[in-house]
Amino acid sequence: MTARPLRVALLGAGNVGLEVARLLTESAEDLSARIGAPLEVVAVVVRDLGRARPGIDPTLLTDDAEAVVARTDLDIVIELLGGIEPARSLLLTAMANGASVVTANKALLATDGTTLFEAAEQAGVDIYYEAAVAGAIPLLRPIRESLAGDHITRILGIVNGTTNFILTKMDESGADYHDVLLEAQQLGYAEADPTADVEGHDAAAKAAILASLAFHTRVTLDDVSCEGISQVTAVDIKAAHDMGFVIKLLAIAERLPDDEGIVVRVHPAMVPREHPLASVRLAFNAVFVEAESAGQVMFYGRGAGGAPTASSVLGDVVTVARNRVAGHHGPVHNAYAHLPVLGIGAARTRYAISFRVTDEPGVLATIANTFAEEGVSLQVVRQDGSGEDAHLLVRTHKSTEAALAATLKRLRRLTAVKEVVGVMRVEGEAGN
Amino acid sequence: MTARPLRVALLGAGNVGLEVARLLTESAEDLSARIGAPLEVVAVVVRDLGRARPGIDPTLLTDDAEAVVARTDLDIVIELLGGIEPARSLLLTAMANGASVVTANKALLATDGTTLFEAAEQAGVDIYYEAAVAGAIPLLRPIRESLAGDHITRILGIVNGTTNFILTKMDESGADYHDVLLEAQQLGYAEADPTADVEGHDAAAKAAILASLAFHTRVTLDDVSCEGISQVTAVDIKAAHDMGFVIKLLAIAERLPDDEGIVVRVHPAMVPREHPLASVRLAFNAVFVEAESAGQVMFYGRGAGGAPTASSVLGDVVTVARNRVAGHHGPVHNAYAHLPVLGIGAARTRYAISFRVTDEPGVLATIANTFAEEGVSLQVVRQDGSGEDAHLLVRTHKSTEAALAATLKRLRRLTAVKEVVGVMRVEGEAGN
Numbered sequence: 116m117t118a119r120p121l122r123v124a125l126l127g128a129g130n131v132g133l134e135v136a137r138l139l140t141e142s143a144e145d146l147s148a149r150i151g152a153p154l155e156v157v158a159v160v161v162r163d164l165g166r167a168r169p170g171i172d173p174t175l176l177t178d179d180a181e182a183v184v185a186r187t188d189l190d191i192v193i194e195l196l197g198g199i200e201p202a203r204s205l206l207l208t209a210m211a212n213g214a215s216v217v218t219a220n221k222a223l224l225a226t227d228g229t230t231l232f233e234a235a236e237q238a239g240v241d242i243y244y245e246a247a248v249a250g251a252i253p254l255l256r257p258i259r260e261s262l263a264g265d266h267i268t269r270i271l272g273i274v275n276g277t278t279n280f281i282l283t284k285m286d287e288s289g290a291d292y293h294d295v296l297l298e299a300q301q302l303g304y305a306e307a308d309p310t311a312d313v314e315g316h317d318a319a320a321k322a323a324i325l326a327s328l329a330f331h332t333r334v335t336l337d338d339v340s341c342e343g344i345s346q347v348t349a350v351d352i353k354a355a356h357d358m359g360f361v362i363k364l365l366a367i368a369e370r371l372p373d374d375e376g377i378v379v380r381v382h383p384a385m386v387p388r389e390h391p392l393a394s395v396r397l398a399f400n401a402v403f404v405e406a407e408s409a410g411q412v413m414f415y416g417r418g419a420g421g422a423p424t425a426s427s428v429l430g431d432v433v434t435v436a437r438n439r440v441a442g443h444h445g446p447v448h449n450a451y452a453h454l455p456v457l458g459i460g461a462a463r464t465r466y467a468i469s470f471r472v473t474d475e476p477g478v479l480a481t482i483a484n485t486f487a488e489e490g491v492s493l494q495v496v497r498q499d500g501s502g503e504d505a506h507l508l509v510r511t512h513k514s515t516e517a518a519l520a521a522t523l524k525r526l527r528r529l530t531a532v533k534e535v536v537g538v539m540r541v542e543g544e545a546g547n
Numbered sequence: 548m549t550a551r552p553l554r555v556a557l558l559g560a561g562n563v564g565l566e567v568a569r570l571l572t573e574s575a576e577d578l579s580a581r582i583g584a585p586l587e588v589v590a591v592v593v594r595d596l597g598r599a600r601p602g603i604d605p606t607l608l609t610d611d612a613e614a615v616v617a618r619t620d621l622d623i624v625i626e627l628l629g630g631i632e633p634a635r636s637l638l639l640t641a642m643a644n645g646a647s648v649v650t651a652n653k654a655l656l657a658t659d660g661t662t663l664f665e666a667a668e669q670a671g672v673d674i675y676y677e678a679a680v681a682g683a684i685p686l687l688r689p690i691r692e693s694l695a696g697d698h699i700t701r702i703l704g705i706v707n708g709t710t711n712f713i714l715t716k717m718d719e720s721g722a723d724y725h726d727v728l729l730e731a732q733q734l735g736y737a738e739a740d741p742t743a744d745v746e747g748h749d750a751a752a753k754a755a756i757l758a759s760l761a762f763h764t765r766v767t768l769d770d771v772s773c774e775g776i777s778q779v780t781a782v783d784i785k786a787a788h789d790m791g792f793v794i795k796l797l798a799i800a801e802r803l804p805d806d807e808g809i810v811v812r813v814h815p816a817m818v819p820r821e822h823p824l825a826s827v828r829l830a831f832n833a834v835f836v837e838a839e840s841a842g843q844v845m846f847y848g849r850g851a852g853g854a855p856t857a858s859s860v861l862g863d864v865v866t867v868a869r870n871r872v873a874g875h876h877g878p879v880h881n882a883y884a885h886l887p888v889l890g891i892g893a894a895r896t897r898y899a900i901s902f903r904v905t906d907e908p909g910v911l912a913t914i915a916n917t918f919a920e921e922g923v924s925l926q927v928v929r930q931d932g933s934g935e936d937a938h939l940l941v942r943t944h945k946s947t948e949a950a951l952a953a954t955l956k957r958l959r960r961l962t963a964v965k966e967v968v969g970v971m972r973v974e975g976e977a978g979n
Contacts, residue, residue: 134840138696138840142696142698145698145884146696148763148881148883148884149695149763149881149883245693251838251840251841251842251844252844253685253688253689253692253693253694253844256688256689256692256693257685257688257689257693260685260688260862260865260866261677261685261688261689261859261862262685262858262862263581263861263862263865263866264570264574264578264858264860264861264862264863264864264865265858265861265862266574266577331580331581391826391847394823394826406683406858407854408566408570408683408854408855408857408858408861409683409848409849409854409855409858409859410683410848410849410854410855411848411849412683412684412685412846412847412848412849413845413846413847413848414844414845414846414847415823415844415845415846415847416841416842416843416844416845417841417842417843417844422839422840422841422842423840423841423842425840426694426696426697426838426840426841427693427841428696429695429696429697429840430692430693430694430695430696430697431696432696433692433695433696434692434695437878441875441876441878442875443873443874443875444873446869446873449580449581451580451581452577452580
């Protein structure tokens, strides 16, 4: 061991930051052996200097982030502040001053990753961010490197633990959304303001990051069609259950045939109970990656939490530190494919639709005709009840969102259709 | 794009090799964009020049492997010959002459990986081998890099598709081992001589490779305790089924507490039906990795086949090619931990044991006492039948293999015990 120590600054010492700091100390010897040089933490930036930070040398604490990233002797800056600013400015300054960076900031990466990647390339430093998507699960590096010789066609995953916790509890207890949300908040699985999770924004940021890597194309949060779980009712869950499905909030990024473009979307969907994603319970995450040669590959593990996220951060720290010792940097981000990013109208999937209909002969035929005329092919049709309670349940074969929307518009005008009660996408079926 | 083309030689054009050759041609443009330089295949080594190799330019074919690796202008050599020699000599010559290498040769890596890794380090070139374990599943790179900041405690996986196919069929049909083996051979899932698969040697080679990477310690095939599935009967499967378990051939590498050492073993084991590994059917592979901070992470996908394996090979080709363009190489293999590799006697697991016993009062107590005296704690005891058919079924808590062996030796001497009918390890239970 002759290499000089590598100087590390940590921006943020919350849940994950404290764990990273602890591991940097406790595993110092192992990390040094794996890297080929010791790591030396030289600063820990916190917002509130008054709060206790157990396990962190108090002389390292500072609230002056600007002064830390202004240093020109840093090797690695770990950013765990979250949010767009000041995180972006701090990272840009750190890279301009020669530091490689490791970040878990999904919001920033999904909004303005390109600025960061270009700054890293220009400065000749690394930017790694495994912890930004699916916590402890090694996912970005496999997509960026292991599958780099293949053509990824589709990514389908559960990437938000809060919503999966809520949907699992609703499925297993029959309880309603608001009761389960309250339970999740009490247990610490949902924040006091749960909007970012339950409305799908968190999953959408991750979907944008995954799509960018998988399709070598710039995809930002604004490109992601996003619908959360706050409208999912106990009745929806029960109806899905009766058909042999569970409802999951999925992040889906797919490349359309003939490089027509890519579609990235987040929404609740019905998944067959025998599909591996159906058995991903509570706060766990799982992501399917489908590639032309590899077929389906699945990654599963803890998507959040201090220790699992810290594991991902440390893995990135070892990688950039090894690169530093060897005097080089990892592969740069490459958006060479420039595929068009299309709206959800271009997506092709299956649908389950329930209608309240008038109880008279010929209703089913009228509705089926409307689907046929819009080119949406039906897979299952079931009529239940009678009188005021006459219900029609329809499952379609694959169709574009645009064709489905046109069909629904026409159906809503029919006098036979009293109400379109629910529309749910169906994912993970054979051929889907 | 200004970088010069990278010269690639392919050793072996069987199932995987043909697919690699096809993808190198068909995906040339994408690969070039991802790498930053085009790849140029300059030679394809085959054993039999007379056989048709569809899709390969016939002028590239040669049967003179020595002449190919003697070239000093190669950038990348892809070795898909398998076996120890001449693969080892060819790879050593190729690296000495400056080429980086990509190989899928698990037998060679598990037997003499150290020689290859040292040669690569000395020559300043890369050696990558993702395809050697679990086909298309990105597994080695995540262990080597993503989890490099964590402490892996245990790897538990299904890494042989042939045996998993056979065990799945036995479980689902009730058929006996030999009938299912025949079916697997007819369908191409098992070779004419199935020994390497069914006796666990293939899985053991993969376990040695995984353990070396996970524990930063040299582990070879000889260090792996190995037992195959040829002794697993329809009766065993049925008995496991009745208790809520399935039998899987598992590869297990674990670090004992306090860095006492590591144990690497391959054997059939009972896995609870609700465990994610239990639902891995047919020729699929899945590997659980347990790390201190990350918790449990699972990887799932196709473990074999031309296209999936080619996907892994191409991913490695892109990595070493990117390194080549950047003028550096990836992290070297590091066995700094030098943990002792212990025999299976040191392993701690649970056991299910069935006995044929005499039908008289006190038998259960006598047997239970023997377990207790050897320090093996019982979890479940069940006595069935009477007379000649009196059976005792015992499941233990965790114990060392050594304590279990001592217990069994004493039990076999008891007059009350007519026969120890079967002993099966139990893995994947809570706390196990």
